[in-house]
Amino acid sequence: MGAGLSGLVAAREIARAGHSVAVLEARSRVGGRMLDQPIAGGEVVDLGAEFIGPTQNHIRALVDELGIATFPSPNEGQNVYLAGGRRMAYSDTGPTGTAPPDLALLTDLLLAIPQLNSLSLRVGAEAPWDAPGAAQLDSQSLETWLRRNSPAGQRFMDVARAATRPIFGAEPRELSLLFVLFFIAASGDERTVGTFERNFNTRNGAQQDRIDGGTQQIATKLAEGLGRRVIRRSPVRRIVTGRGYVDVISDRYVNRARRVIVALPPVLAGRIRYEPALPSLRDGLTARMPQGHLIKIQAIYERPFWRGDGLNGSSISDAGPINVTYDSSPRSGAPGALLGFVGGDEARAFTRLSRDARRRAALESLARGFGARARDPIAYFETDWAAEPYTRGCPVAIAPPGVLSTYGRALREPIGRLYWAGTETSTYWNGYMDGAVRAGRRAAREVLERL
Numbered sequence: 001m002g003a004g005l006s007g008l009v010a011a012r013e014i015a016r017a018g019h020s021v022a023v024l025e026a027r028s029r030v031g032g033r034m035l036d037q038p039i040a041g042g043e044v045v046d047l048g049a050e051f052i053g054p055t056q057n058h059i060r061a062l063v064d065e066l067g068i069a070t071f072p073s074p075n076e077g078q079n080v081y082l083a084g085g086r087r088m089a090y091s092d093t094g095p096t097g098t099a100p101p102d103l104a105l106l107t108d109l110l111l112a113i114p115q116l117n118s119l120s121l122r123v124g125a126e127a128p129w130d131a132p133g134a135a136q137l138d139s140q141s142l143e144t145w146l147r148r149n150s151p152a153g154q155r156f157m158d159v160a161r162a163a164t165r166p167i168f169g170a171e172p173r174e175l176s177l178l179f180v181l182f183f184i185a186a187s188g189d190e191r192t193v194g195t196f197e198r199n200f201n202t203r204n205g206a207q208q209d210r211i212d213g214g215t216q217q218i219a220t221k222l223a224e225g226l227g228r229r230v231i232r233r234s235p236v237r238r239i240v241t242g243r244g245y246v247d248v249i250s251d252r253y254v255n256r257a258r259r260v261i262v263a264l265p266p267v268l269a270g271r272i273r274y275e276p277a278l279p280s281l282r283d284g285l286t287a288r289m290p291q292g293h294l295i296k297i298q299a300i301y302e303r304p305f306w307r308g309d310g311l312n313g314s315s316i317s318d319a320g321p322i323n324v325t326y327d328s329s330p331r332s333g334a335p336g337a338l339l340g341f342v343g344g345d346e347a348r349a350f351t352r353l354s355r356d357a358r359r360r361a362a363l364e365s366l367a368r369g370f371g372a373r374a375r376d377p378i379a380y381f382e383t384d385w386a387a388e389p390y391t392r393g394c395p396v397a398i399a400p401p402g403v404l405s406t407y408g409r410a411l412r413e414p415i416g417r418l419y420w421a422g423t424e425t426s427t428y429w430n431g432y433m434d435g436a437v438r439a440g441r442r443a444a445r446e447v448l449e450r451l
């Protein structure tokens, strides 16, 4: 179920092993949280997933295998930092890296980030619910921990919020500390310890590279390989397990299968009716892991004018609605594109504005970072993934305090003939395309062992 990256990868593995498989997809398109938008010059911009980076070996290998090119994210020039109404340009090769070199932040940064990195070693990416002290780490939010463990001046809390909004689509108060530590540990691979910096940075981090021609083509190519086995416009509503079979009932068909992989975010998996009913731990998990709320803005210009000003398009701001931006221009550099993330409380406030007011507010944010020319794009796109019935938020499911330690073990444990995929079930790079590929392969392996 689900022709996002995870479901398609799982189906391909099963087809390759010589078994019959069908992928039921609710939408009329494949790719889920990967979506390309055509723009001028025959180019596209990504309205969903966009970047890949070091240690994301599974998505990298898949992209190579499909013959899709990548290119480095534009990273020449300076980053922009806006705080307390002031603007500063700085290089991410300085001593603080991507973090802004603001003296008002430095003590807190130097205290908090290394501590979070080292605590994440204790938690690991495999089974955070079994980590020593898991319940205690899970009993507090990231916000409570930041306030207790660093002097946490207001400036630092504002920047922490500006970071959690794009990463999780959530505020520090909504995130369990255990979950954040798991997410940091997951920003690596089996041989490389995860770090906050690898997650957040462009240089040597998760924003390092782009997919030439957009990420949705990864899904489109996988779906082409599967041909008529991918069935679009078929939202699944019920799953009935009988003796020796499972019936998957969508709006269009009843498909009888031996095993089923549910490759959806937990909150959507929880909206399917299961017969017999799912065990309480699994049902409890799906009721407690909402998707983050992240809106992605793409503003398109004749050319990337900020490059001429010595800027690389990356910015972080304590004022909304956009807290973080990147240069999202296609490889050719024409047209230019700036992407802006509106997340957490900013996203919730943004959705209450009229369409015109939203556009004005977003472009004003960009103008504060990049000057008046940012107010006049040739095209403007905003995607509110929380409003999409078959996504309901992004980039990833989040765990509030008390959930991961109690319900986490139900994330990927098969139940009878039902198996769970989707990036939210991954160990490393949970929430990312790499995690979606890993999860699809793992679920396919589990099924193949039983066929």
Ligand SMILES: Cc1cc2nc3c(=O)[nH]c(=O)nc-3n(C[C@H](O)[C@H](O)[C@H](O)COP(=O)(O)OP(=O)(O)OC[C@H]3O[C@@H](n4cnc5c(N)ncnc54)[C@H](O)[C@@H]3O)c2cc1C
Pocket: 001, 002, 003, 004, 005, 006, 007, 024, 025, 026, 027, 030, 031, 032, 033, 034, 047, 048, 049, 050, 051, 052, 234, 235, 236, 237, 263, 264, 265, 268, 294, 295, 296, 385, 390, 391, 393, 394, 395, 396, 421, 422, 423, 424, 431, 432, 433, 434, 436
């Ligand atoms: C704005 C944004 C920015 C992001 N940036 C990045 C990035 O830069 N790098 C990165 O690696 N990742 C990024 N991500 C995350 C990335 O998109 C996801 O990790 C990945 O695409 C998840 O794939 P998936 O297959 O697990 O889930 P999905 O893509 O959500 O796929 C689930 C599929 O199931 C379908 N479905 C839902 N309900 C039903 C039903 N009842 N019946 C049948 N089908 C159903 C959906 O339509 C969808 O196609 C971003 C996501 C967003 C939205």
